[in-house]
Amino acid sequence: MTESNDIPIRLTLNKSLKSVFCKPTETLLSLLRDGFGLTGSKRGCNQGLCGACTVLIDGKPMRSCLTIAATCNGRDVVTVEGLLENGKLSTMQQALVDSGGVQCGFCTPGVAIALTSLLREDPKPDRTKIREALSGHLCRCSGYIKIVDAAEAAAEKAGS
Amino acid sequence: MGPGMTFSEPETLDEVCSLLSKDPEARCLAGGASLVAMMNAGLLAPTQLISLRKIPDLGAITSMPDGSVKIGAMARHNDVAAFSGFLGAQRIISAAACRIGHPAIRNMGTIGGSICHADPSADYPTAITAADAVVSILGSEGARQVAARDFFVDWLETTLEQGEIAVSVTIPPDPSNASVHYEKFTRADGDFATVSVAACLGMSDGVVQTFRVVVGGVAEKPVRSPEDEAVFIGRPLKDSDIVEFSAALEALCNPIDDMRGSADYRLKLMPRLISRALKRAQADQLVSDSGETA
Numbered sequence A: 001m002t003e004s005n006d007i008p009i010r011l012t013l014n015k016s017l018k019s020v021f022c023k024p025t026e027t028l029l030s031l032l033r034d035g036f037g038l039t040g041s042k043r044g045c046n047q048g049l050c051g052a053c054t055v056l057i058d059g060k061p062m063r064s065c066l067t068i069a070a071t072c073n074g075r076d077v078v079t080v081e082g083l084l085e086n087g088k089l090s091t092m093q094q095a096l097v098d099s100g101g102v103q104c105g106f107c108t109p110g111v112a113i114a115l116t117s118l119l120r121e122d123p124k125p126d127r128t129k130i131r132e133a134l135s136g137h138l139c140r141c142s143g144y145i146k147i148v149d150a151a152e153a154a155a156e157k158a159g160s
Numbered sequence B: 001m002g003p004g005m006t007f008s009e010p011e012t013l014d015e016v017c018s019l020l021s022k023d024p025e026a027r028c029l030a031g032g033a034s035l036v037a038m039m040n041a042g043l044l045a046p047t048q049l050i051s052l053r054k055i056p057d058l059g060a061i062t063s064m065p066d067g068s069v070k071i072g073a074m075a076r077h078n079d080v081a082a083f084s085g086f087l088g089a090q091r092i093i094s095a096a097a098c099r100i101g102h103p104a105i106r107n108m109g110t111i112g113g114s115i116c117h118a119d120p121s122a123d124y125p126t127a128i129t130a131a132d133a134v135v136s137i138l139g140s141e142g143a144r145q146v147a148a149r150d151f152f153v154d155w156l157e158t159t160l161e162q163g164e165i166a167v168s169v170t171i172p173p174d175p176s177n178a179s180v181h182y183e184k185f186t187r188a189d190g191d192f193a194t195v196s197v198a199a200c201l202g203m204s205d206g207v208v209q210t211f212r213v214v215v216g217g218v219a220e221k222p223v224r225s226p227e228d229e230a231v232f233i234g235r236p237l238k239d240s241d242i243v244e245f246s247a248a249l250e251a252l253c254n255p256i257d258d259m260r261g262s263a264d265y266r267l268k269l270m271p272r273l274i275s276r277a278l279k280r281a282q283a284d285q286l287v288s289d290s291g292e293t294a
Helices: A028-035 A091-098 A108-121 A127-134 A145-159 B013-022 B035-040 B077-082 B088-097 B103-108 B111-117 B123-130 B226-230 B239-250 B263-293
Strands: A007-013 A016-022 A054-057 A060-063 A076-078 B006-008 B026-029 B048-051 B061-063 B069-072 B134-139 B142-147 B152-154 B164-171 B179-185 B195-204 B207-216
Touching: A016 A028, A028 A054, A054 A108, A060 A108, A060 B103, A091 A108, A091 A145, A108 A127, A108 A145, A127 A145, B013 B026, B013 B048, B013 B134, B013 B164, B026 B035, B069 B088, B077 B088, B077 B103, B077 B111, B088 B123, B088 B179, B088 B195, B088 B207, B111 B123, B111 B164, B123 B179, B123 B195, B123 B207, B179 B263, B195 B263, B207 B226, B207 B239, B207 B263, B226 B239, B239 B263
Parallel strands: A007 A076, B006 B048, B026 B048
Antiparallel strands: A007 A016, A054 A060, A054 A076, B061 B069, B069 B164, B134 B142, B134 B164, B179 B195, B195 B207
C-alpha cells in the first residue's frame, strides 16, 4: 500500500530495470528483501559492521543496510543473486563452494560480492589484498582461510 | 519512522539551508555510514532526510593555486585516501582516510558526514585538526569559516547552528614539507580508535620546524595544545620533551570507559602512541632529507 510520502524510484537491479515505491527511511536492504524477495543479502548487524548485506552499487561494494533506498534512484544495484552467469554460479561463487569457503552461509553473499569486486579491479590479488578486501566481512565459521583460498582459486581459474 | 517523515534531494545548497532552517529535526544525508546506522539502532528519528547527492560538485577534491586542497563535503573516504595532490603535512588527511572502517564503508562515507557526526574516536576529526584545516559552513544567514579545532564542541556536537551545513574542508599548504604519521590503536581492524594520534613533524638541519600532534578518543573532541607544541620549534626532537608533552596533554583529556578500553587504559596508551607516531614521522623525515641531498 503506498502512502502520500512514498517515493517512486527506478533502478537497475541485477540487470533489469525496476520501478518501485519506497518509504522515506527504508533501507536498500529492506527493499531488496521485503520488496523484491531477494533474500540473499542478509540483515546481520544492521550497523554496517558485519558485511552480510553488501551489494554492488554502481559497481562498488557498499552496505545495503546503510543505504537509504530512495538514494538508489537511477543507480545500478547488483546482489548476490545477480552474480549468476547464465543461471549458474559464477567462477567466484563456485570457487567458494569448491574450496569449502561456505559453511553456515550467512556471510557468503557479502563475501561473494566483495571478492567479485576485488577480482574485477585486481585479477591477480595476493593473499594480503584478498584479506584487505575481506576486512569488514565477519565469518564466524571458517577462520577465513578457505575463503582466501577460494579467491585465489577463482583468480587462477579466470586467468587460465 | 513517523507518518510525516519526508525525503528530498535538493539540487542547490540554498535549498538545503532553507529546509534545515525550518526544521530542527531535519538531517542531511551524505553517505549514510553514520546517520543510517544511528537510525537503524533507534538512536535518531529525523523528521526529514535531505539527501545531498544531487548537489553538483559537492564531492570534488581540488588543488588550489595557493597550494591548499579543498575537499568537498561529499568526498568519499576512498577518494580522499587515493588523492595524490596532498603534500607535506596535508598527507595526514589521506593517512587517516585509508584507516576508516572497511572497503565498503570507505566507498560510502564522506568527510562532511564524518566531521559533522563528530565522534571523537573517528579518524577525520583528529586528522583535520592536525592539518590546521578550515571548515567552510553555509547557512541561511550566510557563509562562515571555522578552524577545525573550533569546529568540534562536545561529544557528537559541532559548532553548526540550525540551518547550517558544512560544505568543504580546506587543508592549508605546508611549506616545511613535514612528514606525517597516523597512529591508530584498535581492538579490531577497521573499528573506531581506542586512541589515535595524528602527528605532523617537519625538521630541517636537525631542528623541528613544524610540530603538530593531535589525539583522538581521549576526550569529547580532539585534544591539541598549540602552547605545548611551540616548545619543540627550533630545537632537536628529544625524548624527554616528548614525555613532558604527553604529560601536558593528559591534563586536557577527559576519557571515558567503554568497550574499546577503560579511561585509565586510554591514558596509558596515549604517551606510547604519541612517541611512536613522532618516531615514525621522524624516520620518514630523515629518509626524505637524505633523498634531497643525494
